Amino acid sequence: xxxxxxxxxxxxxxxxxxxxxxxxxxxxxxxxxxxxxxxxxxxxxxxxxxxxxxxxxxxxxxxxxxxxxxxxxxxxxxxxxxxxxxxxxxxxxxxxxxxxxxxxxxxxxxxxxxxxxxxxxxxxxxxxxxxxxxxxxxxxxxxxxxxxxxxxxxxxxxxxxxxxxxxxxxxxxxxxxxxxxxxxxxxxxxxxxxxxxxxxxxxxxxxxxxxxxxxxxxxxxx
Numbered sequence: 001x002x003x004x005x006x007x008x009x010x011x012x013x014x015x016x017x018x019x020x021x022x023x024x025x026x027x028x029x030x031x032x033x034x035x036x037x038x039x040x041x042x043x044x045x046x047x048x049x050x051x052x053x054x055x056x057x058x059x060x061x062x063x064x065x066x067x068x069x070x071x072x073x074x075x076x077x078x079x080x081x082x083x084x085x086x087x088x089x090x091x092x093x094x095x096x097x098x099x100x101x102x103x104x105x106x107x108x109x110x111x112x113x114x115x116x117x118x119x120x121x122x123x124x125x126x127x128x129x130x131x132x133x134x135x136x137x138x139x140x141x142x143x144x145x146x147x148x149x150x151x152x153x154x155x156x157x158x159x160x161x162x163x164x165x166x167x168x169x170x171x172x173x174x175x176x177x178x179x180x181x182x183x184x185x186x187x188x189x190x191x192x193x194x195x196x197x198x199x200x201x202x203x204x205x206x207x208x209x210x211x212x213x214x215x216x217x218x219x220x221x222x
Contacts, residue, residue, distance in 0.1 A: 031112050033057030036100050038110045039079070040126050041117035042070035044193055044216050045140060047077050049114050051188050054078030062099060062110070064092070064122075067213045077189065085122075093128040100131070109135050117141040123149045133159040140165055193217045 031037065035058045039046045042065040053061050054077065063074035066086040074082055081099065088095050101108035109131030115123045118141030127137040128151065137160065143149070149162075156162065170176070182188045196218040198206055209215040 031056050031058055034059045035111040036060040036062075036131075038062040038064060038096055038100075038113040038126065038129055039074075040064045040085075040113065040115045040122045041119075041141065042067075042074050042079075043116065043213075046114070046116035047073060047193065047216065048188075049116060049140070050074060050077045050079050055182075055187060058112075060100065060110075062096065064096070070213070073216070076192070093125045096125075096129040100129075107132060111135060113137045115139050115141050118143045120147050120149050124151050127151055127155055127160055127162050130160045135159070136161045136163060138163050138165055140168075194219050197221060 037053050037058045039049050042063050050061055061079050062081045062083060063079040064083045064085050068084055071082040085092050097108040100110050110129055111131060113126040113129050115126040120143050123139055130137050183190055193216045195215045200220055200222040203220055206218040
């Protein structure tokens with residue numbers, strides 16, 4: 001959530017939203033045009049990853065979430081396919097691998113996956129949804145203290161890569177001005193993600209909306 005002074009209205013760049021705009025798809029993974037990608041979690045971070053993937057020209061962008069209402073949000077920012085993880089359970093990774101099969105490639109798997117939730121089970125699913133030989137899985141979400149990730153060694157020795165990223169690999173001094181330019185040029189959207197604006201007295205309501213998955217970003221005025 002972000003705070004703002006109610007007197008600072010009009011056309012402005014929401015700097016806190018911009019600095020939270022992750023660029024792991026550009027800086028960390030270096031996604032190329034035509035890539036097949038999967039984004040786990042369609043909150044504020046996941047939607048911004050989708051924007052970045054659209055920006056670099058990814059051909060297939062699969063969004064994964066347990067909330068079917070996030071489908072419209074994902075499509076708004078460039079998602080091409082939606083998967084409801086709650087409907088698949090342990091079959092999530094195999095389902096995603098099958099979705100990414102095409103033509104001569106009957107092995108399947110995404111070129112890049114991004115875990116944006118902080119759920120260790122999803123982190124494993126994200127890795128196992130990668131294409132063997134070259135697939136990269138980027139962990140963005142922060143798991144709970146003391147939690148551990150696990151997978152079979154086979155997933156790694158067959159060429160998949162598990163990577164983490166902090167702030168999308170962005171360098172504040174050079175990257176934030178660039179992101180501001182993209183925003184001002186209309187290449188990325190920030191304003192639509194501010195779904196609620198409410199006074200400080202309603203801050204608990206804002207947290208409740210966030211937990212219920214009914215908001216993307218809430219602005220608290222004071």
